[in-house]
Structure formats: C-alpha cells, structure tokens
Amino acid sequence: xxxxxxxxxxxxxxxxVTIGLLTALPxxxxxxxxxxxxxxRPGTGPAFLSAVLSxxxxxxxxxxxxxxxxxxxxxxxxxxxxxxxxxAQGGTLRYLLVRPVGRTRLLVAKLISVIAFxxxxxxxxxxxxxxTGTLLLGDAGADPISVSGTTLSPAEMAQRTALAxxxxxxxxxxxxxxxxxxxxxxxIPLTAAFGALALLIASTLxxxxxxxxxxxxYLPTRYWLAFVDLFRDPILWRDVLRGVLQQGIYVAxxxxxxxxxxxxxxVTS
Amino acid sequence: MITTTGLTxxxxxxxxxxxxxxxxxEGDVYGFLGANGSGKTTTVRxxxxxxxxxxxxxxxxxxxxxxxxxxxxxxxxxxxxxPGAYGHLSGRSNLALLDAAGPGGDRASxxxxxxxxxxxxxxxxxxxxxxxxxxxxxxxxxxLAAALLRTPRLLVLDEPTNGLDPQGIRxxxxxxxxxxxxxxxxxxxxxxxxxxEQLCTRVGVLDRGRLVIQExxxxxxxxxxxxxxxxxxxxxxxxxxxxxxxVRDDHxxxxxxxxxxxxxxLVSGGVRVVELGPERRTxxxxxxxxxxxxxxxxxxxxxxGGSA
Numbered sequence: 001x002x003x004x005x006x007x008x009x010x011x012x013x014x015x016x017v018t019i020g021l022l023t024a025l026p027x028x029x030x031x032x033x034x035x036x037x038x039x040x041r042p043g044t045g046p047a048f049l050s051a052v053l054s055x056x057x058x059x060x061x062x063x064x065x066x067x068x069x070x071x072x073x074x075x076x077x078x079x080x081x082x083x084x085x086x087x088a089q090g091g092t093l094r095y096l097l098v099r100p101v102g103r104t105r106l107l108v109a110k111l112i113s114v115i116a117f118x119x120x121x122x123x124x125x126x127x128x129x130x131x132t133g134t135l136l137l138g139d140a141g142a143d144p145i146s147v148s149g150t151t152l153s154p155a156e157m158a159q160r161t162a163l164a165x166x167x168x169x170x171x172x173x174x175x176x177x178x179x180x181x182x183x184x185x186x187x188i189p190l191t192a193a194f195g196a197l198a199l200l201i202a203s204t205l206x207x208x209x210x211x212x213x214x215x216x217x218y219l220p221t222r223y224w225l226a227f228v229d230l231f232r233d234p235i236l237w238r239d240v241l242r243g244v245l246q247q248g249i250y251v252a253x254x255x256x257x258x259x260x261x262x263x264x265x266x267v268t269s
Numbered sequence: 270m271i272t273t274t275g276l277t278x279x280x281x282x283x284x285x286x287x288x289x290x291x292x293x294x295e296g297d298v299y300g301f302l303g304a305n306g307s308g309k310t311t312t313v314r315x316x317x318x319x320x321x322x323x324x325x326x327x328x329x330x331x332x333x334x335x336x337x338x339x340x341x342x343x344x345x346x347x348x349x350x351x352p353g354a355y356g357h358l359s360g361r362s363n364l365a366l367l368d369a370a371g372p373g374g375d376r377a378s379x380x381x382x383x384x385x386x387x388x389x390x391x392x393x394x395x396x397x398x399x400x401x402x403x404x405x406x407x408x409x410x411x412x413l414a415a416a417l418l419r420t421p422r423l424l425v426l427d428e429p430t431n432g433l434d435p436q437g438i439r440x441x442x443x444x445x446x447x448x449x450x451x452x453x454x455x456x457x458x459x460x461x462x463x464x465x466e467q468l469c470t471r472v473g474v475l476d477r478g479r480l481v482i483q484e485x486x487x488x489x490x491x492x493x494x495x496x497x498x499x500x501x502x503x504x505x506x507x508x509x510x511x512x513x514x515x516v517r518d519d520h521x522x523x524x525x526x527x528x529x530x531x532x533x534x535l536v537s538g539g540v541r542v543v544e545l546g547p548e549r550r551t552x553x554x555x556x557x558x559x560x561x562x563x564x565x566x567x568x569x570x571x572x573x574g575g576s577a
Binding site for chain 2: 001003004007008011012013090091092093094095096097098099100101102264266267268
C-alpha cells in the first residue's frame with residue numbers, strides 16, 4: 001500500500017506542478033537580485049537574503065526562508081488535506097477499504113506519501129536554489145560567514161544546512177498532520193486544506209499581537225524561522241529545540257486524532 | 270455466504286436499517302430490492318465493513334465481519350454506489366494500483382488478470398485513454414472489472430447496470446449469469462424489479478429499513494390457483510361462470526387451475542377465448558403487496574417517522 005501511495009504521488013502531474021511553482025519564486029528572486037544587485041539591507045527582508053549577494057552558495061537557505069512562511073505550508077496543506085478527503089470525493093476510498101486496505105495502514109501510507117512530498121519539495125527547492133544561486137550570484141570563494149559574523153568552515157556549513165533542511169521538514173510535518181486530521185473529517189479536500197491553513201494564519205496573526213504573548217509558545221508557527229539560529233556562532237539551540245519539541249507534539253496529537261477518527265468512522269462517501 | 274442477524278444501523282435519530290436477517294446461500298443470485306432510501310446501500314456498506322453496525326452480527330463466507338475483513342474481503346468483489354477511479358490514469362493503471370494496494374493480488378498474474386477482467390466487461394480495446402475521458406457506461410464497466418479482478422467467490426454489486434444502455438445491460442446480465450454458473454455467488458442490490466426478475470433466483474425486499482420478504486423467486490411467482498381469461502365476450506363469460514369469476518382490468522380471473530376444462534366450458538358456451546392460462550403474480554405485485562401491508566401495520570407506522 002505504501003508503494004502504491006508513492007506511485008500515485010509520483011505519477012500525479014499536480015505534485016510536480018506544485019513543486020515547480022514552489023521553486024519558481026526563489027528563482028525569480030535570484031534573477032532579480034543578479035540583475036539589480038539590490039539586496040535588502042542587512043537585518044531586513046527574508047533571512048539570508050542580504051548575505052547571498054556576496055555569496056550565492058547561501059541561496060538555498062534564503063530560498064527556504066522565502067517559501068517557508070506561506071508557499072510551502074500551502075502546498076503541504078493541499079497535498080495532506082487531499083490525501084484522505086480526495087479519495088473520498090473521488091469515490092476511491094471505499095474501494096481501497098474493501099480491497100481490503102486496513103484503515104490504519106491506509107492512514108500510515110498516506111502519511112508517508114505526504115512526508116515524501118515534503119522531502120522532495122524541500123530538497124528540490126534547496127537544490128534548485130543552490131544551482132541558481134551559484135550560477136547567478138556567484139561563489140564568494142571564501143568561507144561563508146555566519147549570521148553572527150564569524151566564518152564557518154564548508155564542513156560546518158554543510159552540516160548546519162542539513163540540520164536546517166531537517167528542521168524545515170519537521171515544521172512542515174506539523175502542518176501535514178493537522179491537514180491529514182482535517183482530511184479524515186471531511187469528504188472535501190479543499191475544506192481540509194483550508195482548515196489547516198486557517199490554523200496557521202490564526203497562529204501567525206496572534207504572534208504579532210502583544211496581548212497573545214502567553215499563547216506564543218504553543219502557536220504552531222512560533223518557531224518556524226528558528227532554523228536561522230543554526231547559523232549563529234555558536235548555534236543558538238534554545239528555539240530550535242523548543243521548535244522540535246513543539247512540532248513533535250503537534251504531529252503526535254493530530255496524527256493520533258486522525259487515527260482515532262478514521263479507524264472508527266462510517267465511510268459513507 | 271452472507272448471514273446477518275438483527276443487523277441494525279442508526280444514524281442519530283434516523284433508523285436506517287432495522288433488524289435485518291439476510292440469508293444468502295452459496296450459488297444464489299440474490300436480488301436485494303428496495304426503493305431509493307430504503308437502506309439498501311447502508312446494508313451493503315455494513316456487509317463490507319465500511320459502515321459499522323449499531324447492533325447485530327454479520328457473517329461473510331462464514332467469517333465474522335468486519336473483524337475478519339482482511340481474510341474475507343480478498344474473496345469478495347464489490348461495486349458500491351457507482352465506480353471510483355483516478356481520472357488522470359488509464360483504466361488499466363487504475364486496476365493495477367487497486368490490485369497492488371491490498372492482499373491476495375498475485376503480482377505475477379496481475380497483467381493477465383487485468384486483461385481477462387477488461388475483456389469480460391467489454392473494455393478490452395479501450396487503450397491508454399485516461400479514465401477522465403470515459404463515458405458513464407465505461408466507468409461502470411471499469412468498476413465491474415475491478416470487482417472481477419481476483420475471481421471472487423462472492424460478488425456484492427450495488428446497482429451494477431447504472432448508466433448502461435439496453436445492450437450493455439444485457440451484456441452485464443449475461444456476464445453475471447456466466448460467473449454464477451462458474452461458481453460465484455452474486456448479491457445484487459437494485460431498485461429495478463425487471464432486472465432482478467430476469468436474473469435472480471432468490472429475492473430479499475427491504476422496505477424502510479426492514480426486510481419484508483426473503484424467498485426463492487420461483488415460490489413468489491407460484492401460480493395463485495386462479496386462471497386468467499381474456500375474451501371479448503366478458504358479460505357472456507361471467508354469466509356462464511356464475512360467480513366463479515371476477516373482472517380485473519381487461520381480463521377475467523376464474524377460480525380453479527384446470528385451464529383446459531375451463532377452455533372447453535367457455536368455448537362450448539359460445540364464449541370466444543383470446544388468451545387463457547394460470548394466473549401468476551409478477552414480482553412487482555408481490556413487492557407492492559408486501560410493502561403496502563407493512564406500511565399499514567402499527568409497528569412500522571412508528572418506524573417510518575425515523576427512516577428516510
């Protein structure tokens with residue numbers, strides 16, 4: 001069943017259109033930066049974007065910073081929201097279940113397929129950005145400079161980039177879990193996707209509100225951009241670790257709820 | 270093959286299926302009849318473990334459902350409320366994905382099984398066209414092919430001829446009869462009396478969630494003990510038969526089953542006989558009588574408020 005789900009994901013044109021669109025925006029940014037040489041002043045704009053003018057190899061991180069707040073979560077919410085509700089809407093869910101595919105197994109296969117999508121999307125975005133970054137913005141030749149101003153060895157840099165990519169994937173897995181839960185609740189894929197997005201938008205909104213400070217540590221988007229801290233010298237672990245813990249809890253709670261709902265649900269679609 | 274005891278499903282205040290005791294035997298072509306909304310589809314969904322029963326037991330192929338779904342369902346082919354397929358893939362790819370998704374689908378024989386199933390339902394030459402471009406009838410045929418993929422011992426088909434033209438309906442009817450001859454038990458849910466009458470050996474009738482009839486079709490259609498006579502000389506015939514006949518629509522119903530004696534009596538009495546033979550009830554008569562009788566009983570009058 002897992003192999004079947006992965007085959008479905010890969011053979012679906014939408015998967016590749018979404019990933020293509022995801023890489024389009026950072027690529028456009030790279031082109032504009034290369035043409036105008038006008039970066040945001042340090043400390044403003046998306047993370048790493050001021051640094052990439054001098055060193056194109058940093059562009060994968062800048063690209064993740066660009067797609068992370070909005071585009072990546074939308075793509076993940078749509079794919080995960082579609083996973084069960086899409087089968088219900090298309091009339092294929094009942095045929096999978098009477099094939100028979102156990103409900104837990106089906107849910108696990110869907111989850112793995114969504115994880116595969118997240119991994120592919122993040123890697124394609126980062127990979128394309130590395131390519132366009134070095135091509136358009138040039139390789140500084142020197143060792144990259146950390147956010148704190150010290151230099152990092154290429155080995156350190158590679159290690160931290162891998163950590164950052166892993167952290168972004170985990171954050172997206174949180175989004176995927178929420179969307180998957182909503183996907184077991186409804187037979188309309190867009191409802192599930194919008195449900196998850198509504199939660200993220202509410203979270204983003206509350207984070208800007210001083211009155212909601214007490215809630216901040218529990219909001220799902222609170223630690224998303226903490227991956228930038230991985231490029232400080234020394235690494236500022238506090239928010240990263242909180243982010244990992246918090247996303248882990250979100251994943252566990254919503255996947256548990258999705259399973260509890262789906263395993264005992266009357267499938268009337 | 271299918272046995273249920275006291276099968277009941279309640280959706281909130283709505284009693285959709287009420288104490289149904291199905292008994293489908295091996296080799297049957299069982300016609301499961303009922304008006305739209307009588308609970309047929311909910312019952313079928315409970316048999317297959319899609320909807321969980323509120324009360325009651327289900328046995329499929331002698332195993333309890335839904336507990337034994339993993340062992341039972343690979344031997345069951347199902348078509349529930351219309352087919353379902355991925356529109357961007359070809360029919361062949363759809364069947365391959367579905368077959369690979371669960372147990373009991375041998376990989377080495379998959380290609381051959383898909384070819385056979387597509388041929389059986391008349392889709393052998395459909396090519397690589399995506400399912401999105403299929404007509405309604407082709408969709409339906411693909412759904413049937415999916416049900417036939419592993420030569421199931423039991424076929425559970427909900428409205429299998431939906432969307433087919435008369436020629437297609439005939440083909441599917443012949444296919445189901447052939448599969449039955451080869452040993453598959455067929456459970457056919459339908460609201461089309463004619464379809465059931467032509468194909469089925471056994472009939473169950475569901476009315477507002479309750480099973481009001483379950484009987485061999487031949488028993489239901491037994492002669493009634495009266496003889497039907499069609500004649501242009503109605504008044505003369507009635508006078509001759511002297512109270513043994515009643516007028517029904519355009520014919521007479523005469524007490525007694527000896528058609529030849531009756532014919533001789535009528536003809537010698539100067540009555541012209543156009544047609545004469547034993548009266549048989551049609552399935553429609555039986556079903557209407559059963560559902561009307563049921564709606565007049567006080568028990569169902571209260572249940573009716575709660576069932577859609």
